[in-house]
Each structure stands twice: as structure tokens, then as C-alpha cells.
Amino acid sequence: MQIGQLSKKTGLSRDTIRFYEKKGLIPTALKQNEFNSYKNYSHETLEKLLIIKKMKGFGFTLNEISDFLGLMEFNTASCENVSQKMLEKVRLIDKKMKELNEMKSLIIGSLDSCAPEESKSTSCPLVSVNF
Amino acid sequence: MQIGQLSKKTGLSRDTIRFYEKKGLIPTALKQNEFNSYKNYSHETLEKLLIIKKMKGFGFTLNEISDFLGLMEFNTASCENVSQKMLEKVRLIDKKMKELNEMKSLIIGSLDSCAPEESKSTSCPLVSVNF
DNA sequence: CTTGACCGTTGACTATACTCCACGGTCTAT
């Protein structure tokens, strides 16, 4: 099928599909016929794009999704391998949440040197330098 | 003082300081004298850079830090205003953590359709398309 | 005078995930 149909079936723009093609996430399609240079995308490419959308919905980056597609390509997309990558992402998310929590704690802890109820002064200790 | 000294006192590279100057986080310094075009940074600029470092340590972006510096510039850096912006960042962090939690839940929920213990198949339902 | 370090400026580059534009070609309905 042509890129316009692919776009309709996947909900991705033509430019996005071309971008993914360029990035190697989907195979470069072959020319449709000798009269023009239109590409003919396969049903397998359609399936890959739907998987890409699904994984993006889970929060995976395109590089991470590329790893999944690599598993499929080498016939190693077993539930064991796939779940392992999923759990790896969960660990990354956990790590990010921990970092955010630490940030939050630092900010809330820093508010100890604040006195919001006092009348307005123009020099909160948080934005002044203590020597 | 010259940019080299500023760099030493703040721990920021010369390029970083010039980058902040260009972004308007610190004022453009005046020429030191008529014999060269070296800049002369003020002690106030040193203080601003230390505050920038402090806020970056809390996880604020340069745009958010610019807001703090704006408060100082307009003499409105009261504890009320500053703590308000700090708490605003805490809310952003909370929102991000919620999004990450949802991502995590989606991923873990999706593992329901996985059967990692089964013998290796090459087609985990998570990376195949259900029509 | 020479050398090494300093200074200033401008532009390019890094990664991410697209989006848009310009240009030229093709297709199809009217």
C-alpha cells in the first residue's frame, strides 16, 4: 500500500512514517512500479507501525522500541525476552521517580529557610547568597 | 572580575557563563578598559551564578530559574513569592511522577498477556498485532 | 621577542521526535 493509506491505517503522519523509515525502524519500501517512484509498503510494515504506536503509548523511546523490533527480526521475541525488556523499562521509570522524589525532598527541605507568613521582604534567603 | 575568575569561583565553565549571558540569565558585562575588550563581571553577577547553580541543583530548568532571577530584579523575591514558585515546581514533579506511575502500570498490566515461563516461542503477544 | 595562557565572538554540534517547506514529479476526476 502507499504511504497515504499507511498513514490512515496507523494514525501516523506521512512525515512520521518517513522519519521512522529513515531511522531504520521500518524497512525501506520498494518502488511500486516503473511509471513512478511511489513506494509500496507491506502489511508487515503496517504491523510494525502499530507495534511502535503501542510501545510509544507505554512510554518507550524510539531507541528502546528499536530493540523490540530487533527481537522480532531475529525471531527472539519470546515472552521471556519481551517481559525482560518491559521490566527493564519499569526499572528505569522507578529510577526516574526516585530522582524526582529526591528533587522534591530537596525543594521542600529548602523551604525550611523560608518564612512565607512574614510581611513581604524582598530578600528571601533562598535566592540570596550565604557567605 | 574577568570570566576566568568567575569560572573559578562558581565552578561553571567559561562557555557556560557566556551561554547564560547570551540567554539573559546574567547581565552582559561591560568592557574592562580601553586597551582590550575583556569584560568585567560584577560581584552581583557572581551571586546570581551561585543562585543559578543552587536552583539547578533543585532540578529547576534555566527558564524556571530565569523567573526567580526576575523576582529578584523587581524586588519581589519575598518568601511568599519564592515558596510559591518552589511549590509550583513540586506540583510539576508530582505530575511527572503520576505520569511515570501510569506508564509503569500500563507496562506491568500489559505483562498479563505474557507467559515468560512457557518455553521459548518467537511471538510474544505484546509484540504482535491483534486484529 | 617569544610563548603560553587568557579573552571575545560566531557558528556548528550533540540527542530526541517530529514538523514543515521547497521543489519537482504523478495521478485522477472534471
Next chain:
DNA sequence: ATAGACCGTGGAGTATAGTCAACGGTCAAG
């Protein structure tokens, strides 16, 4: 024949937060 939509390609742009290189000038110690 024409117009509007489609197609392909290459390049530029978006924001973030710097980092690096190239080029030319200045400073100070030896």
C-alpha cells in the same frame, strides 16, 4: 487540458543545555 491531491527527497527548524572549534586579539613572564 487542468486542478487538486498525492508522492519522494533533502534540508531546515523546534527546545534544552551546554560544548567545542576556529579565528583573531591581548597579557605577562622569561
